[in-house]
Amino acid sequence: MSLPDRLAEFERCLKKFEEVLTQPKNEFIRDSSIKRFEMCFELGWKVLKDYLQYLSIFCRSPRHCLKEAFSIGLIDFEEDWIDMLEDRNLSVHTYNEDLAETLYNRLPQHYETLKNLLNKIKEDMEKYR
Numbered sequence: 001m002s003l004p005d006r007l008a009e010f011e012r013c014l015k016k017f018e019e020v021l022t023q024p025k026n027e028f029i030r031d032s033s034i035k036r037f038e039m040c041f042e043l044g045w046k047v048l049k050d051y052l053q054y055l056s057i058f059c060r061s062p063r064h065c066l067k068e069a070f071s072i073g074l075i076d077f078e079e080d081w082i083d084m085l086e087d088r089n090l091s092v093h094t095y096n097e098d099l100a101e102t103l104y105n106r107l108p109q110h111y112e113t114l115k116n117l118l119n120k121i122k123e124d125m126e127k128y129r
Helices: 003-021 027-054 062-071 078-093 097-127
Strands: none
Touching (some): 003 027, 027 062, 062 078, 078 097
């Protein structure tokens, strides 16, 4: 998939994530929000990987891509991304009510971090056109 295509897919995913976060909370909305977060995180790091590759920086794993992106100033707070990576790993591999509640409460901040990445990459890509 090309970088512009993946970026468009990431943007669509973020819109759906934002939509679910605006809904009144119940168990279904909470769990749907967590799933949307997982999908957006996956697309986010893959967009990051593709964009870094476009800049001739190669990385293979989410953690490696985050470090590279931070080193060139593409992301501002590496800790926020590491927290998101850890939350994604927990939500995918472990499920319990307490974890779901804790994670749900962090989703608005995760959304903002992902949205900032989208905006930064779109802005940077405009410079190269």
